[in-house]
Amino acid sequence: MTGKTFAEKQLSGKSGRDVHAGDYVEAEIDVAMAHDITGPLAFQTFDEVTGSDGALFAPDRTVFTIDHHAPADGVQAANNHNALREFAAEHGAHQYDVGDGICHQVLVEEGHVGPGDLVVGADSHSTTYGGLGAFGTGVGSTDLGTAMATGDLWFRVPETRRFEVEGDLPEAVYAKDLVLKFIGDVGFAGCTYMAAEYAGSTVAALPLHERFVLANMAIEMGGKAGIVEPDERTARYLEAQTGRAPSTDVDDPALHADPDAEYVDVHTYRAEEIAPQVSTPSNPENAVDVGKVEGTEIDQLFVGTCTNGRFEDMQVVADVLEGEEIAPNVRMVVVPASGAVYQQMLETGVLTTFVDAGAVVQSAGCGPCAGYHQGVLGDSDVCLATANRNFPGREGSMKSSVYLASPATVGASALYGEITDPRRVDTSRYDDVALAKGARS
Ligand SMILES: CC(C)[C@H](C(=O)O)[C@@H](O)C(=O)O
Numbered sequence: 001m002t003g004k005t006f007a008e009k010q011l012s013g014k015s016g017r018d019v020h021a022g023d024y025v026e027a028e029i030d031v032a033m034a035h036d037i038t039g040p041l042a043f044q045t046f047d048e049v050t051g052s053d054g055a056l057f058a059p060d061r062t063v064f065t066i067d068h069h070a071p072a073d074g075v076q077a078a079n080n081h082n083a084l085r086e087f088a089a090e091h092g093a094h095q096y097d098v099g100d101g102i103c104h105q106v107l108v109e110e111g112h113v114g115p116g117d118l119v120v121g122a123d124s125h126s127t128t129y130g131g132l133g134a135f136g137t138g139v140g141s142t143d144l145g146t147a148m149a150t151g152d153l154w155f156r157v158p159e160t161r162r163f164e165v166e167g168d169l170p171e172a173v174y175a176k177d178l179v180l181k182f183i184g185d186v187g188f189a190g191c192t193y194m195a196a197e198y199a200g201s202t203v204a205a206l207p208l209h210e211r212f213v214l215a216n217m218a219i220e221m222g223g224k225a226g227i228v229e230p231d232e233r234t235a236r237y238l239e240a241q242t243g244r245a246p247s248t249d250v251d252d253p254a255l256h257a258d259p260d261a262e263y264v265d266v267h268t269y270r271a272e273e274i275a276p277q278v279s280t281p282s283n284p285e286n287a288v289d290v291g292k293v294e295g296t297e298i299d300q301l302f303v304g305t306c307t308n309g310r311f312e313d314m315q316v317v318a319d320v321l322e323g324e325e326i327a328p329n330v331r332m333v334v335v336p337a338s339g340a341v342y343q344q345m346l347e348t349g350v351l352t353t354f355v356d357a358g359a360v361v362q363s364a365g366c367g368p369c370a371g372y373h374q375g376v377l378g379d380s381d382v383c384l385a386t387a388n389r390n391f392p393g394r395e396g397s398m399k400s401s402v403y404l405a406s407p408a409t410v411g412a413s414a415l416y417g418e419i420t421d422p423r424r425v426d427t428s429r430y431d432d433v434a435l436a437k438g439a440r441s
């Protein structure tokens with residue numbers, strides 16, 4: 001028998017069986033997560049499974065967040081929030097409230113997830129935890145409600161596609177550009193029910209906030225999970241973030257694919273050849289080099305989401321906007337991914353830079369990402385977002401359009417009021433910004 005992929009090892013370990021892709025397992029989960037939209041439905045299933053006085057499989061490893069409609073944007077949302085608060089209090093689960101941030105950011109920031117964990121979340125971007133070397137996957141509320149009671153869930157062990165990138169990323173090219181490129185290459189269904197393993201020297205050199213971007217968007221090609229294997233960087237991140245070393249040795253072979261593992265295929269890239277990417281409406285798979293869409297008119301810029309709403313993302317945009325104003329024809333909506341990110345923006349002056357530049361900075365959460373509130377698009381609106389999805393109607397009207405890009409591309413485009421190649425205003429050459437603007441006008 002050949003070696004194993006990360007997913008095969010992970011699901012072998014959690015099921016206590018020696019399994020390969022295609023096998024079905026009952027696996028023990030480490031962490032269960034739900035939020036203000038999916039939680040209340042999961043609670044119904046939980047009550048049906050356990051009876052009304054049922055207990056959680058592990059209250060300290062069950063986490064709820066209020067993030068999608070936070071603060072409440074209507075009575076239904078407010079009632080859902082209360083249902084979540086009551087259930088969490090009654091069952092002793094962790095519960096994060098309005099302003100604490102997006103589930104995926106909160107779970108990693110607060111140390112609820114570590115390498116080697118099997119995490120199920122009632123949200124499709126639960127693949128994000130793969131950035132830490134965990135197997136994170138999204139499940140429906142019914143599955144989650146059952147898993148909250150039993151502590152296990154069935155899985156089909158996924159096949160794996162591997163994306164290997166070697167070399168140094170060029171200026172103004174980020175993990176977001178890499179993952180948009182991957183999605184463009186394999187298509188939005190290219191990894192359906194597969195794990196995506198991200199590897200190579202470029203990926204190994206990525207800081208954790210960038211690894212999360214790769215893992216997060218695995219679902220945009222249908223991925224069951226997106227994995228960056230853990231290493232010393234992972235351990236350092238967790239210690240800095242949570243004050244604790246990971247409970248598992250990051251070098252444990254159980255957390256690393258075997259060299260002779262079997263893949264569906266391996267896609268190889270040279271980092272130097274990758275240009276900033278933009279996904280055009282209305283599918284993340286429509287990734288093109290930014291040059292192809294430069295000059296496209298936009299109405300709104302959105303910086304935020306579980307993909308690119310971290311402090312480092314905010315910092316990149318603020319570096320571009322410092323001392324400048326956003327173009328008069330656009331509006332800019334900024335939504336930090338967590339309360340901690342908000343706090344850091346406040347302490348470092350990034351928030352002031354945004355406000356001075358004319359942006360609207362809102363409370364931490366999902367913001368307009370899924371079209372609920374805080375910047376919903378009208379019929380004719382065109383938005384350039386650091387988000388992960390741009391399906392029809394995603395951020396509002398079915399007639400609106402959303403382009404996806406990195407924070408650097410969104411920052412540069414804010415200055416010019418149209419889609420702009422970020423290499424024209426690279427932050428390390430910040431003094432040239434005025435020059436570049438002059439050359440343009
Ligand atoms: C509301 C929720 C179920 C949904 C998801 O699972 O992805 C949301 O987070 C999204 O991004 O569309």
Ligand code: SF4
Pocket residue numbers: 068102103123125305306307365366369370388
């Ligand atoms: S930020 Fe967007 S993609 Fe992420 S969980 Fe919230 S709605 Fe979903």
